[in-house]
Amino acid sequence: MEFFERFAVPHPSPAIYASMVAIGLVMIALVVGLTYFKKWGYLWREWLTTVDHKRIGIMYLISALIMLFRGGVDAIMMRAQLSAPENTLLDSQHYNEIFTTHGIVMIMFMAMPFIFALMNIVIPLQIGARDVAFPRLNALSFWLFFMGAMLFNISFVIGGSPDAGWTSYFPLAGNEFSTSVGTNYYMIALQISGIGSLMTGINMITTVLRMRAPGMTLMKMPMFTWSSFIANVIIVFAFPVLTVALAMGTMDRLFGTQFFTMENGGMDMLWANLFWVWGHPEVYILILPAFGIYSEVISTFSRRNLYGYKSMVASMVVISLMSFLVWAHHFFTMGQGALTNSIFSITTMAIAVPTGVKIFNWLLTMWKGKIEFTTPMLYAVLFIPLFTLGGVTGVMLAMSAADYQYHNTMFLVAHFHNVIIPGVVFAMLAGLTYYWPKLFGFMLNEKIGKWTAWLLSIGFLLAFMPMYITGLDGQARRMYTYSEATGFGPLNMVSFVGSGIMAIGFALIVYNIYYSTRYASRDISSDPWDARTLEWATHNPVPEYNFAVLPEVKSSEALWDAKKKGHVLFKGKYEEIHMPNNSGAPFLMSVIFFIWGFALIFSLWIPAIIATLGIFAFMTHRSFEQDHGHHISVKEIEETETKMRGAK
Amino acid sequence: MKIDHSLPLEYSTDQNKLNILGFWIFIGAEIMLFATLFASYFTLVDRTGSGPSGAEIFEITPVLIETLLLLTSSFTIGLGVHAMRLGRVKAMLTFFSVTLILGLAFLGVEIYEFVHYVHVGAGIQTSAFTSILLTTLGTHGAHVTLGLFWGLYIILQVKKRGLTPQTANKSFIFSLYWHFLDVVWIFIFSFIYLKGMM
Amino acid sequence: MKELFPAKQVIGFAFSLLLTVIALAVYFLDMPFAVGMTILLVTAFVQAGVQLKVFMHAGETEDKAAIYTNVYYGLIIALVTIFGTLLAMVWDM
Numbered sequence: 001m002e003f004f005e006r007f008a009v010p011h012p013s014p015a016i017y018a019s020m021v022a023i024g025l026v027m028i029a030l031v032v033g034l035t036y037f038k039k040w041g042y043l044w045r046e047w048l049t050t051v052d053h054k055r056i057g058i059m060y061l062i063s064a065l066i067m068l069f070r071g072g073v074d075a076i077m078m079r080a081q082l083s084a085p086e087n088t089l090l091d092s093q094h095y096n097e098i099f100t101t102h103g104i105v106m107i108m109f110m111a112m113p114f115i116f117a118l119m120n121i122v123i124p125l126q127i128g129a130r131d132v133a134f135p136r137l138n139a140l141s142f143w144l145f146f147m148g149a150m151l152f153n154i155s156f157v158i159g160g161s162p163d164a165g166w167t168s169y170f171p172l173a174g175n176e177f178s179t180s181v182g183t184n185y186y187m188i189a190l191q192i193s194g195i196g197s198l199m200t201g202i203n204m205i206t207t208v209l210r211m212r213a214p215g216m217t218l219m220k221m222p223m224f225t226w227s228s229f230i231a232n233v234i235i236v237f238a239f240p241v242l243t244v245a246l247a248m249g250t251m252d253r254l255f256g257t258q259f260f261t262m263e264n265g266g267m268d269m270l271w272a273n274l275f276w277v278w279g280h281p282e283v284y285i286l287i288l289p290a291f292g293i294y295s296e297v298i299s300t301f302s303r304r305n306l307y308g309y310k311s312m313v314a315s316m317v318v319i320s321l322m323s324f325l326v327w328a329h330h331f332f333t334m335g336q337g338a339l340t341n342s343i344f345s346i347t348t349m350a351i352a353v354p355t356g357v358k359i360f361n362w363l364l365t366m367w368k369g370k371i372e373f374t375t376p377m378l379y380a381v382l383f384i385p386l387f388t389l390g391g392v393t394g395v396m397l398a399m400s401a402a403d404y405q406y407h408n409t410m411f412l413v414a415h416f417h418n419v420i421i422p423g424v425v426f427a428m429l430a431g432l433t434y435y436w437p438k439l440f441g442f443m444l445n446e447k448i449g450k451w452t453a454w455l456l457s458i459g460f461l462l463a464f465m466p467m468y469i470t471g472l473d474g475q476a477r478r479m480y481t482y483s484e485a486t487g488f489g490p491l492n493m494v495s496f497v498g499s500g501i502m503a504i505g506f507a508l509i510v511y512n513i514y515y516s517t518r519y520a521s522r523d524i525s526s527d528p529w530d531a532r533t534l535e536w537a538t539h540n541p542v543p544e545y546n547f548a549v550l551p552e553v554k555s556s557e558a559l560w561d562a563k564k565k566g567h568v569l570f571k572g573k574y575e576e577i578h579m580p581n582n583s584g585a586p587f588l589m590s591v592i593f594f595i596w597g598f599a600l601i602f603s604l605w606i607p608a609i610i611a612t613l614g615i616f617a618f619m620t621h622r623s624f625e626q627d628h629g630h631h632i633s634v635k636e637i638e639e640t641e642t643k644m645r646g647a648k
Numbered sequence: 649m650k651i652d653h654s655l656p657l658e659y660s661t662d663q664n665k666l667n668i669l670g671f672w673i674f675i676g677a678e679i680m681l682f683a684t685l686f687a688s689y690f691t692l693v694d695r696t697g698s699g700p701s702g703a704e705i706f707e708i709t710p711v712l713i714e715t716l717l718l719l720t721s722s723f724t725i726g727l728g729v730h731a732m733r734l735g736r737v738k739a740m741l742t743f744f745s746v747t748l749i750l751g752l753a754f755l756g757v758e759i760y761e762f763v764h765y766v767h768v769g770a771g772i773q774t775s776a777f778t779s780i781l782l783t784t785l786g787t788h789g790a791h792v793t794l795g796l797f798w799g800l801y802i803i804l805q806v807k808k809r810g811l812t813p814q815t816a817n818k819s820f821i822f823s824l825y826w827h828f829l830d831v832v833w834i835f836i837f838s839f840i841y842l843k844g845m846m
Numbered sequence: 847m848k849e850l851f852p853a854k855q856v857i858g859f860a861f862s863l864l865l866t867v868i869a870l871a872v873y874f875l876d877m878p879f880a881v882g883m884t885i886l887l888v889t890a891f892v893q894a895g896v897q898l899k900v901f902m903h904a905g906e907t908e909d910k911a912a913i914y915t916n917v918y919y920g921l922i923i924a925l926v927t928i929f930g931t932l933l934a935m936v937w938d939m
Contacts, residue, residue, distance in 0.1 A: 133666045198677060206670040209912050210662075236673055237923045240681035248688070248783070257772055257779035258697070259688070265695030265776035270688060273935055277684070277927055324923050328934045337938040344934075616797075623801040626814070659907060672904075672913045676920040683924030687931040708873060715866060723859040726901040731850055739850050827901045831894045838869055838890040846872050846882045 006602055010160045010180045011093045020157045049582040051135035054542055056142045057120035058439060061432070063146060064114040065509075067105050070153065072506055074102035076499055079463070083496035085484040095480035096163040097156065097182070103166025104186065107282070108193060109149040111420070114428040115289040116145070116200055119228045121435055123204060125535035125542065126225045128213025128551040128558075133206035135580040136627075141196040141203065143590030148193025151597050155185040159602065162186035165478065167275055168249070170260035170268040175253055184601040187250040192593050194242050201235030204228065213534070215553040219313070222533040222556055223299075223306055227292030230316045231285045234323060238281035245274035254603060269334055276327040284323040286420070288316060290427030291358055294380045297430050298362050300531045301377035302369025305557055308361040315354035322351045332400040333407045341400035348398035352391060359388060374529070375449030379430035382457045383422045390418030393468065408478075411471025414464045421460050429453070429509065437528050441541045442520040448512040455505035462498025466491035532560035537569055539644040545577045545632055548641050574641075577632040589618040656733050657816035664817040671821045675828050682832050685784045689840065692776040699775035702844030705768055710761050711841045714754050715833065721750035722830035729823045737811055741803055744819070747826065748799045751792055758789050781840070788836060791829050798822055858900035865889045865896075 009016055034040050047055060077098055081090045090098065120138070124131055132138050155161045162182035164173040173183045208229045212221065221229070249271065251257040258266040299306040306312065328336070328344040362384060371377065393415040397406055406412055429452070436444050467475075470488045482488050527536045537559045538547050551569040554561065561567045596611035598604075651660045659665055693702065728743030762782065765771070770778045802822050806815045869889040872882040898904050904913050 133670060202670055202673045202677065205673050206666055209909070210666055210669060233919070236677045237680045237920060240677045241684045241927070244681060244684040244688070251772075251779070251783070255772065257783070258774070258776045259692070259779055261776075264697030264699065264774065265692065266697075266779075267692060267695060267776060267935065270691055270931075270935060273691075273931055274684060274688065277687075277931070321919075321922070324926055325930070328930070335939065336934045340934050340938040620797075620801065623798065623818075624805065665907070665909070668907075669909050669912060672909075672916055676916045679917070679920035679924050680927070683920075683927050686924075687928040690928065690932055691935045712870075719859070719862055719866065722897065722901060723855065723862075726855050726858075727850060727852075729903075730852055730855065734849060736850065824902055827897050831897050834890050834893045834897075837866075838886040842869060842872050842886055843883070846879065 006181070007158050009157065011091075011097075013091075013094060015094075016156060023157060044584070045582070048587045049139075049584045051131070051139045051580050051582055051586075052544060053120045053124050053132050053135065053138060054439065056138055057117045059142055059146070060113040060117035060120060063149060064110050064117055064428075067110040067113070067149060068506065071102050071105035071110055072503060074098045074105065076503055078102065079492075079496040079499040081480060082482075082492045084493065085482055085486070085489045087481055090480060092480045093163065096165075096478070097161035099478055100162045100165050100168075100182075100186075101152075101156065104152065104162070104190070105149075106420075107166065107286075108190060109145075109152065111286050111424050111428070112193075112197060113145060113149075115228075115231070115286060115424075116142075116197075118224075118293065118428070118431045118435065119200075119204055119232075119289060121439060122431075122535055123207060123225055123228055124211070125438070125538065125546060126222045126533055127208065127211060127216060128534050128547060128553065129207065129211040130546050130550075130577065131580060132203050133211060134203050136583055136586060137199050137203050139583070140586035140589065141199040143586050144196030144199070144593060145193045147590040147594040147597075148189045148191075148196065151192065151594055151601075152185055152189035155182060155189075159185070167272070167279070169275075170249070170252070170271040171262050173249065173253075173271075174261060174268075176262075181601050184250070184253055187246050187253065188597040188600055191243065191246045191250070192597050194239055194246065197235055198239040198243070201232040201239065204232040205236065208232075213551045213553050216558075219310070220553060220556045223295035223309070223312060224289070224292035224533075226313055227288045227295070227316055230320045231288040234281045234285050234288070234320055237324070238278045238285065241274055242278040245271065245278065248274075250600070254600065269331075272331050272334065273327075276330040277324075279330065280327040281323040283419075284319055286424045288319070290424045291316075293427040293431040293434070294362060294383060296531075296533065297376040297380045297434055298365050299557075300434075300529055301372045301374055301380075302366045303372070303530075304365055304369040305532070305560075306361070307364040307367075308357070309556065311357055312361055315357045318354045319351065322347060322354070326351055329398060329400070329403075332403040345398055345400040349395055352395050352398075355391060359384060359391075373450075374433075375444070375446055375453060376430040376434040378450055378453045379426045379433075382453060383426045383430075386422035386426075386457065386460070387419060390415060390422065393418060406471065408476055409471035410467040410475045410477055413477045414467035414471055417460075417464050417467075421464075422457075426453075426456070429456075432509075434529065435535075436516075437524055437540050438535060439541055440517075441524065442516060442522050443524060443528060444512050444516045445520065448508055448515060452505050452508045452512065455501055455508065459498045459501030459503075459505055463495045463502060464498070466494045466498075527559070532557040534558045534569075537562070543640050543644060545579060545637070548574055548637050574634045574637045576634060577637065578629055579632060580629045581627055583627070585618060585622065589615065592618065651813060657811060657813055658732075658820035660813045660816075664813055667817055667821060668824075671824055675824065678828060678832075682784075682787070682835070685780070685787060686835065686839065689780045689784050692780045693844070695776040697775035697777075699778050700768065700770050701777065702781070702840070705765055705770050706841055706845050707761075707764070708841075708845065710757050710764075711837065714757050714761075715837050717750050717754040717757070718830050718833045721747045721754070722827050724750065725823045725826045729820055732811065732816060732819055735811065737806065740811075740819070741806060744799060744803050744806075748796055748803070751796050751799070751826075755789060755792055755796070758785065758792075761785075784840065785836065788829065788832055791832075795822070795826055795829060798825070854900060858896055862893055862896055865893045 034043060047059065050056065077090060078095065081087050081095055160180035160182045162168065162185055164178050164183055168183060168186055171177060208225060248259045252259050252261060258264045260266055260268045260271045262268065295306055295312065325347045326344060328340060329348045332341050397403055397412065397415055433444050433449055470491050475482065475486065475488050524540060526539050534551060534553065537551060549570040549572055551558065552571055554567050558569060562569045592611050592614040596608060596615060599608035599611055653660065659668065724743045725747040728740050728747060731739040731743055765782065772779055772782045799822055802818050806819065809815055869886055872885055898917065
């Protein structure tokens with residue numbers, strides 16, 4: 001019995017017991033459902049073993065949407081708790097856990113997979129390739145992310161959630177102050193999914209550098225590919241820092257090392273430093289692909305080519321370097337001297353310049369364009385003013401002297417939600433709507449889509465603008481309650497109402513998917529948005545091999561120029577296509593990683609060692625395996641192409 | 649599969665070129681991994697708490713032996729790749745085997761060194777300095793250990809399958825990995841040991 | 847036998863041994879810290895360059911530009927991280 005006590009939740013509440021029951025029931029329902037409908041084989045063959053970038057993209061998308069709601073529930077609970085002074089809906093411990101998991105889930109398990117989803121779906125199509133450079137590695141990346149996310153999410157029913165904030169600063173996150181296994185979950189779940197992200201970075205860079213269609217020079221790549229390429233460069237150089245920091249934190253907690261302790265020379269501030277050496281570039285990892293989506297959407301629906309292509313590229317290259325030069329602005333108040341703070345203040349203000357360049361480019365693209373307000377365009381148009389607001393408050397925060405007033409207040413919380421929600425979340429929803437027909441062969445409902453965009457924008461303003469005010473008035477973040485005398489009550493109630501409106505908006509997305517799946521017309525062309533880039537030059541949904549004949553490209557808007565200037569994209573006739581084989585290894589190996597992580601979290605050394613050996617066994621197997629892929633014959637291609645064209 | 653015979657075998661297919669470039673990018677990530685360890689090391693190097701400092705525990709002899717072993721192994725793996733390009737499978741396998749033996753010897757000396765540190769009271773839990781010292785050295789050592797297994801697998805595959813575009817590609821990538829570990833060691837040698845003993 | 851030992855690699859190896867010996871001077875000779883660090887910095891980076899060029903064949907394919915950009919980019923970010931960390935954590939604390 002003693003053995004099992006470690007798995008108990010240290011601070012149980014009815015909500016947690018209810019979640020346990022809910023999770024149990026969902027699991028049973030899944031197993032029963034899959035067995036009853038005889039779908040196990042389908043699941044294994046078509047999804048768990050797939051190496052197809054489009055299917056992996058869809059799996060990222062589903063995970064991201066689920067995690068959006070998981071993190072969203074946390075958000076609603078936080079806003080509800082703070083909606084009135086001295087509220088007792090949540091106790092302090094529960095509140096700590098919720099703001100911690102909200103941050104991690106939203107950044108690592110919602111935003112990251114969402115951008116990976118779009119990168120996976122769009123990049124190979126946009127550069128005219130048949131898959132990514134390393135399809136098997138791509139599947140492994142996804143499953144590592146997925147297992148990391150699952151591991152993190154079981155924390156609140158087994159052993160207790162992390163409660164030291166999404167930044168997990170030491171010494172709070174050390175053994176002395178965080179006694180439950182919660183912070184172990186944080187360290188190890190992030191480690192596993194972080195390795196997955198790093199692999200995606202390597203994979204995508206190689207894909208973009210070597211697999212572009214003939215004629216597509218770097219400066220003829222569509223903007224989303226450019227922005228994702230830069231984001232992946234940042235991933236490759238930023239994630240190893242997180243790997244090391246997490247490993248050091250894990251060792252402090254499990255093996256008694258002295259990196260971030262308060263004695264024997266340990267330095268808790270080093271954690272904050274390393275965390276933000278990764279953490280700040282991470283912000284740009286999220287926002288650059290979002291900028292890419294906006295660039296595609298704005299240029300498509302303004303019916304104009306993107307204004308300032310070269311300056312867009314240049315600004316992103318500058319951002320990729322500068323994103324590594326600003327991290328100390330996250331801890332201006334930690335005690336370093338004026339010299340350091342001044343340097344990082346200036347670099348931080350400077351990085352606003354390339355971002356500003358991009359805003360002007362989008363505005364000038366729309367200038368004299370024939371704007372068509374589709375849902376994706378609506379998101380883009382709402383994004384520009386809202387994001388600019390967040391950018392301006394960012395420059396305010398960049399001033400280190402003034403930061404002593406803003407630091408750790410709701411002002412900061414308002415700022416980063418102000419850049420992430422209109423910046424990243426709106427872009428992902430725009431991307432989801434824009435690329436939905438590419439994936440499934442029908443469009444999402446425009447009317448519901450526009451309602452969603454407006455509700456989210458209004459809800460966002462109501463939820464976060466009051467925080468700027470209460471923050472300046474001194475409301476600290478991460479405080480589970482406040483007294484009535486502070487006068488924060490009414491504005492926090494407004495925030496709560498705003499978060500409720502946003503929740504309705506997010507629920508509408510699900511309803512839209514349901515509604516459109518049932519009622520939307522399947523009779524759409526391969527180019528329903530009258531788009532400009534290569535991904536729209538093949539069928540919807542896309543066949544396994546993407547392009548029957550690989551395209552040849554002359555400009556960055558290959559499809560548009562094919563439509564308007566008569567460029568011929570597809571020359572030559574069908575040839576046999578070489579495709580990679582499916583494999584169960586990435587999934588199984590990630591399951592072992594899950595077990596490995598779980599064992600380490602609970603210091604179960606023998607299972608941990610066995611799992612480690614299991615991981616090496618998979619690596620050994622991979623080394624000796626010979627897998628030359630398979631070929632799709634010309635006859636099969638002809639059949640598929642005829643069928644796809646016939647459906648139109 | 650299209651094989652381009654004008655290029656060395658390890659570059660001869662499209663997938664081979666992808667693998668090599670992909671591995672270079674992985675090395676870029678590894679540069680940052682070790683840079684983070686170095687940044688932490690330099691931050692914590694004087695924070696010895698009640699434990700010993702570097703100057704008190706470092707010994708020049710094992711460090712010199714390790715350096716020579718690793719430098720030589722980097723040379724022999726280079727010769728191995730050269731032999732591979734000449735198509736001399738036997739010479740290649742000899743050079744690869746010598747490399748692995750040198751690597752194993754390096755690991756042996758490093759283990760001796762670790763035992764010595766623990767013996768003189770510089771375990772991984774002693775102070776921030778010893779924690780980061782042993783972690784940095786250990787991360788490099790773990791890379792070498794992994795490399796030993798990887799190298800062994802490749803030798804076995806070349807023996808069994810001969811030089812094909814696949815095995816040549818793997819061998820070449822392994823050599824990149826091994827050279828990179830040597831480069832990391834040079835920085836450890838210079839900025840952990842020599843700087844510490846200066 | 848001779849063709850197995852190309853001059854370029856043998857010279858490269860001899861050169862890296864020489865660099866190691868020069869670096870060792872900081873241990874065996876008495877010198878100011880600044881001089882010692884300069885010697886170590888120069889020898890270590892030259893040594894790394896030798897490995898990159900002679901042994902790792904970094905410049906021999908059409909991906910040369912990508913490979914060198916990758917390494918230099920990594921190097922710049924690595925140095926920024928190391929010195930930035932030292933600035934914030936040690937020198938200006």
